[in-house]
Amino acid sequence: MKTKLIIPFLAITLLFSNSVSSSTVYNNDPEKDRVIVYVLKNILSRYHYVQKELNDDFSEHVYTSFIDGLDPSKRYFTQKDLKEFSQYKYQIDNQLKNSNIDFYKLVYNRFLEKVTKAKTTYRSLLKKPFNYNKKEIIDVDYDKIPFAKNETELTDYWRKQLKLSILGNIEDAENQQNEKAKKDKNFNKKNFKELEIEARKKVLKNMDDLYMRIGELENSDWYSTFLNSVVSGFDPHTTYMSPRIKTRFDQEMSGKLEGIGARLQKKGIYTHVIELISGGPAWKQGELEADDIILEVAQGNEEPLDIVGMRLDDAIKFIKGKKGTEVRLTVKKKIDGSIKIIPIIRDVVELEETFVKSSIVEKNGTKYGIINLPRFYIDFNDLSRRDAAKDMEKEIERLKEENVQGLIVDLRDNGGGSLKTAIEIGGLFINKGPIVQVKYRGEDPVVKADTDPTTQWQGPLVVMVNEFSASASEIFAAAMQDYKRGVIIGGKQTYGKGTVQNVLPINRFYQEYPDDLGALKMTIQKFYRINGGSTQIEGVYSDISLPTRYSYMDFGERDLDGALPWDKVKQATYTATNSYSNFADVVYNSKQRVMNSEKFTKINDYAKWLKKNQEERLYSLNYEAFKKESDTKTKEGEQFKDIFKFDSQLTFASPKYEVALFKKDTVLEEKRIRWHKNLQKDIYVNEALNVLSELKMNNNHVAVKH
Numbered sequence: 161m162k163t164k165l166i167i168p169f170l171a172i173t174l175l176f177s178n179s180v181s182s183s184t185v186y187n188n189d190p191e192k193d194r195v196i197v198y199v200l201k202n203i204l205s206r207y208h209y210v211q212k213e214l215n216d217d218f219s220e221h222v223y224t225s226f227i228d229g230l231d232p233s234k235r236y237f238t239q240k241d242l243k244e245f246s247q248y249k250y251q252i253d254n255q256l257k258n259s260n261i262d263f264y265k266l267v268y269n270r271f272l273e274k275v276t277k278a279k280t281t282y283r284s285l286l287k288k289p290f291n292y293n294k295k296e297i298i299d300v301d302y303d304k305i306p307f308a309k310n311e312t313e314l315t316d317y318w319r320k321q322l323k324l325s326i327l328g329n330i331e332d333a334e335n336q337q338n339e340k341a342k343k344d345k346n347f348n349k350k351n352f353k354e355l356e357i358e359a360r361k362k363v364l365k366n367m368d369d370l371y372m373r374i375g376e377l378e379n380s381d382w383y384s385t386f387l388n389s390v391v392s393g394f395d396p397h398t399t400y401m402s403p404r405i406k407t408r409f410d411q412e413m414s415g416k417l418e419g420i421g422a423r424l425q426k427k428g429i430y431t432h433v434i435e436l437i438s439g440g441p442a443w444k445q446g447e448l449e450a451d452d453i454i455l456e457v458a459q460g461n462e463e464p465l466d467i468v469g470m471r472l473d474d475a476i477k478f479i480k481g482k483k484g485t486e487v488r489l490t491v492k493k494k495i496d497g498s499i500k501i502i503p504i505i506r507d508v509v510e511l512e513e514t515f516v517k518s519s520i521v522e523k524n525g526t527k528y529g530i531i532n533l534p535r536f537y538i539d540f541n542d543l544s545r546r547d548a549a550k551d552m553e554k555e556i557e558r559l560k561e562e563n564v565q566g567l568i569v570d571l572r573d574n575g576g577g578s579l580k581t582a583i584e585i586g587g588l589f590i591n592k593g594p595i596v597q598v599k600y601r602g603e604d605p606v607v608k609a610d611t612d613p614t615t616q617w618q619g620p621l622v623v624m625v626n627e628f629s630a631s632a633s634e635i636f637a638a639a640m641q642d643y644k645r646g647v648i649i650g651g652k653q654t655y656g657k658g659t660v661q662n663v664l665p666i667n668r669f670y671q672e673y674p675d676d677l678g679a680l681k682m683t684i685q686k687f688y689r690i691n692g693g694s695t696q697i698e699g700v701y702s703d704i705s706l707p708t709r710y711s712y713m714d715f716g717e718r719d720l721d722g723a724l725p726w727d728k729v730k731q732a733t734y735t736a737t738n739s740y741s742n743f744a745d746v747v748y749n750s751k752q753r754v755m756n757s758e759k760f761t762k763i764n765d766y767a768k769w770l771k772k773n774q775e776e777r778l779y780s781l782n783y784e785a786f787k788k789e790s791d792t793k794t795k796e797g798e799q800f801k802d803i804f805k806f807d808s809q810l811t812f813a814s815p816k817y818e819v820a821l822f823k824k825d826t827v828l829e830e831k832r833i834r835w836h837k838n839l840q841k842d843i844y845v846n847e848a849l850n851v852l853s854e855l856k857m858n859n860n861h862v863a864v865k866h
């Protein structure tokens with residue numbers, strides 16, 4: 161196993177991507193900026209779950225958060241800059257109350273100056289080799305290292321960071337050469353000098369590409385960073401969404417968009433087609449292919465627009481459009497470089513990977529079903545459309561028709577989504593009753609229940625989770641655990657996001673403003689289990705805890721600054737199903753298998769090793785010492801290279817209804833084949849199946865009222 165250094169060289173978090181090119185000074189619409197701040201502070205103070213006073217502590221949070229957001233790697237600002245900025249450190253609260261953004265304008269304008277200077281700095285430093293024999297180290301713990309004292313020290317920060325990147329590239333190249341030399345005895349290796357020159361060129365190109373992307377951002381992008389510094393003072397999940405980010409959020413929640421159904425990527429100045437979405441308009445039309453380059457875009461018979469050099473988000477704006485309209489793409493074909501005009505009629509595109517999918521596997525002569533739910537999706541603008549609950553109900557029915565005797569619901573990496581669908585999905589596994597409790601600021605909790613007495617699935621149930629299972633996933637898992645309806649298996653505990661966010665369009669509170677002001681995703685409620693405990697911070701503890709690579713990492717809600725605390729409310733009235741006659745025995749047997757498993761023991765050791773490496777933040781910049789450190793880590797890592805290699809020898813297959821679709825949709829078939837191969841090699845799925853195969857339903861169960 162080759163352990164690569166994870167070097168956060170210029171970790172500017174671009175959680176947004178609006179507009180076209182960077183300004184040289186603050187020149188945004190001051191009235192619009194004032195209105196957004198005015199509305200935000202009023203919405204937050206009235207409706208956020210936490211009642212927070214705008215005071216000096218709040219001001220200090222915004223001050224620190226915004227500066228860190230612009231310069232997380234301490235590559236732009238010096239202590240001299242901070243001294244000038246600090247005049248506002250305890251004044252931002254007062255400025256916000258008056259819808260004043262002088263602090264933002266000062267820091268933003270200085271930032272633009274520094275970005276321009278940075279381009280000159282790194283290009284100058286990369287013109288000649290560094291001294292790789294010099295004994296020196298670099299500390300990449302940017303949260304703890306101070307800002308540079310002056311411009312000279314700032315340049316030295318840059319020098320060390322660039323040098324570290326080059327050392328990493330040289331080492332990678334040397335390792336690649338060694339692998340080739342093993343296969344080819346006549347392979348001629350390049351010497352250190354040659355590799356160093358290539359590494360500097362590569363780092364220069366990476367830096368130029370990065371600054372080209374930074375250059376495409378304008379004031380509104382950075383202003384979003386400032387606004388998020390303000391709203392994050394209430395809690396980590398309250399965020400400002402620009403109009404474009406709001407559109408993306410809606411697409412993710414609904415699993416659909418209107419357009420041609422192609423994934424695009426900017427490479428240099430060109431817009432490349434990366435993938436066609438199965439079943440989408442471009443896929444059906446048949447002429448557009450992956451790796452084609454889109455040169456021009458025309459709306460029907462109108463004059464085409466040249467998109468070469470245009471930022472990706474703006475190009476996408478012209479390519480997307482309403483269902484039924486035509487777009488004509490002038491494309492350079494990947495096969496022969498020919499230029500071709502491809503007409504496509506836009507349509508609703510469903511993002512298939514967002515939706516429920518299932519597989520069937522036979523173990524010891526018994527059929528079991530696995531349902532993967534990547535997100536609790538819903539289209540709030542059209543509730544008649546498909547959503548996670550409707551699809552889950554349909555998928556269970558299809559699996560029942562194929563006579564599966566047990567069911568796994570895989571919620572690994574499911575970050576949540578719609579509370580409504582989480583409640584309805586919970587109701588598919590119980591007769592009826594409460595699923596979750598929600599609480600507004602200053603009010604008593606309200607029980608949200610499934611009122612449908614129908615039980616879609618009455619057989620054995622195992623719910624798979626991991627450290628990335630959050631929010632709605634935790635509601636469902638907690639309900640199944642509290643009802644004793646299913647066995648929860650996975651990482652020690654889930655993410656721990658027990659809060660509810662609502663998306664509020666800002667124009668709703670300032671209707672006379674003509675432009676779209678974006679939206680505020682704001683925390684308005686907290687979740688509580690039906691047993692009274694919050695899923696906030698604690699998440700859901702697995703009945704069967706399996707070692708993962710994240711077992712010892714600082715990860716989850718509990719590690720976020722400003723996360724709301726755990727608390728509890730009165731327990732709801734509910735009746736546990738007491739579904740299994742051997743629940744405790746099954747859990748015990750699994751724990752014994754895991755404890756005695758060489759594979760799981762190795763995974764646990766690997767997690768400890770990763771934690772140790774995560775805490776190491778010092779690197780040598782002397783090449784020999786750097787190589788020695790890296791070789792030591794590589795040698796240590798060798799013992800873990802095969803820990804995830806596993807083969808259950810089980811065969812996974814699609815349900816019959818989906819197999820019929822493969823005749824028309826070979827792309828879908830290929831995706832399912834890859835998924836089934838991954839399931840076969842998944843040690844966690846294998847143990848979930850072991851558990852599922854042992855569970856015995858308690859036919860004469862006695863309900864226990866809580």
